């Protein structure tokens with residue numbers, strides 16, 4: 024199990040921050056890199072000509088290593104929604120087909136398809152939140168449902184952001200493939216924590232941002248694109264996406280062919296070296312710790328929470344179907360509306376999400392945080 028990494032962060036002992044699923048604190052090393060990079064932008068004439076490309080290729084490699092991808096199959100993008108919109112442009116959903124999404128999944132893997140459904144004459148089918156919390160069985164049943172229209176795409180999160188349900192993606196990927204459907208994975212609450220290997224999972228697209236679990240800044244996200252989709256038209260048209268459109272050449276539009284690999288889908292202004300370096304360092308830290316040690320630590324914390332909250336009347340998903348790092352408390356009589364505020368007044372931070380209280384520890388949390396949460400929760404919530 025990974026030991027507590029609190030010393031690498033700027034988190035005072037009296038702060039009980041259990042809200043990484045909303046946004047994680049930046050490690051000190053990431054903050055320092057950000058400050059140094061701002062100073063570099065203050066004196067840009069000192070930067071070597073290949074400085075930006077070194078930074079973004081480092082970030083691409085770091086992102087690829089978290090999901091078992093080759094860097095050439097990873098695009099640099101600014102948000103999950105940007106990646107899904109790219110997929111929306113690249114993937115043609117045939118008329119009359121269906122696209123599967125999860126009930127109350129985050130807007131990013133859902134709304135692109137909702138907004139295209141009418142003009143595209145396809146349907147968006149919602150997999151309802153299962154009573155027993157078993158999203159995997161619910162999705163598998165929807166994929167294999169007989170006597171219905173053909174399935175074109177499964178566009179889902181691999182960990183549900185609000186109830187913390189963890190989906191068994193290898194089983195879902197295999198079922199989608201059997202039906203000839205494409206798979207888009209929003210791995211926002213997964214990449215860096217649970218092990219992902221795109222080479223065996225073989226999704227069509229897999230996307231994650233850096234500002235939550237991989238300890239990076241806003242505005243940086245990464246998209247794995249299967250080779251079979253590396254011939255599409257990118258969301259935006261930029262010079263770096265083309266083989267040769269160079270201001271330094273004597274001919275500007277020399278070669279308009281798109282770059283090979285997923286690079287053609289890179290966002291504009293990927294030269295943003297300040298956030299690229301910050302993103303790379305956070306992801307490298309996560310890779311350095313490794314999935315199993317991280318999962319062991321976070322499962323230890325959420326298991327301890329579950330035990331200590333037993334008999335308080337709150338409900339949590341069964342261990343078999345919940346993520347190791349996201350514990351969402353359901354309140355059969357409704358969550359007291361002022362609960363998050365009352366917790367925050369005691370320096371205890373968790374997030375209200377669709378009627379639940381979502382607790383999301385990370386590597387900087389320890390048993391003392393859990394015990395403190397439980398003590399304050401019992402005092403202000405019950």
Ligand SMILES: Cc1ncc(COP(=O)(O)O)c(C=O)c1O
Pocket residue numbers: 101102103104105129131132180184209211212232244
């Ligand atoms: C499941 C999930 N996907 C995506 C995002 C972020 O999406 P975007 O990067 O498009 O803002 C979040 C943020 O809460 C999320 O929970």
